[in-house]
Amino acid sequence: MKTWQLVNILLSAAVSGMFWGPWLALTRSMPRFEPDFMLPLVRRLSRNMAQVMTVLMPAALLSAVPVLVLSYDGHRRTFFLTLAALALFVVALVVTAAVEVPIVTRIGTWTVDTLPDDWQGLRDRWGRFHLVRIGASVTGVVLLLVAAVY
Numbered sequence: 555m556k557t558w559q560l561v562n563i564l565l566s567a568a569v570s571g572m573f574w575g576p577w578l579a580l581t582r583s584m585p586r587f588e589p590d591f592m593l594p595l596v597r598r599l600s601r602n603m604a605q606v607m608t609v610l611m612p613a614a615l616l617s618a619v620p621v622l623v624l625s626y627d628g629h630r631r632t633f634f635l636t637l638a639a640l641a642l643f644v645v646a647l648v649v650t651a652a653v654e655v656p657i658v659t660r661i662g663t664w665t666v667d668t669l670p671d672d673w674q675g676l677r678d679r680w681g682r683f684h685l686v687r688i689g690a691s692v693t694g695v696v697l698l699l700v701a702a703v704y
Contacts (some may be wrong), residue, residue, distance in 0.1 A: 555624040559702045562621050565614035567685045570691035589666050636700035642694035646687040653683045
């Protein structure tokens with residue numbers, strides 16, 4: 555079980571880092587970027603992250619299953635903490651699929667000349683929901699660490 559917990563923690567921490575890193579480096583500054591800088595940046599980040607996250611996110615979610623199976627009978631605290639962490643990562647996945655990806659896909663079609671009137675509102679909505687993903691994933695990693703330590 556400890557091996558699966560380690561795998562689950564490492565994969566989940568990598569997912570959380572993929573959310574946290576861009577926010578720390580760029581997303582907080584997005585409202586200050588002019589469209590001619592922001593649009594190519596969003597397209598590049600989207601391509602780079604999609605390649606990694608389409609493999610990493612499912613792997614992180616699936617790596618919780620062996621921990622849940624192995625901890626169900628004898629390690630109830632580990633089971634429930636891992637289950638709660640998995641639920642938080644599912645929240646992050648749903649936010650990604652239902653809100654974030656559609657906004658980024660839409661932004662990917664824009665040019666400086668074709669910006670919609672509500673482009674800043676969409677950009678800001680993406681930023682708010684990105685914070686939900688960060689909060690869910692970081693809390694999920696903390697729960698996995700607590701489950702492994704205690």
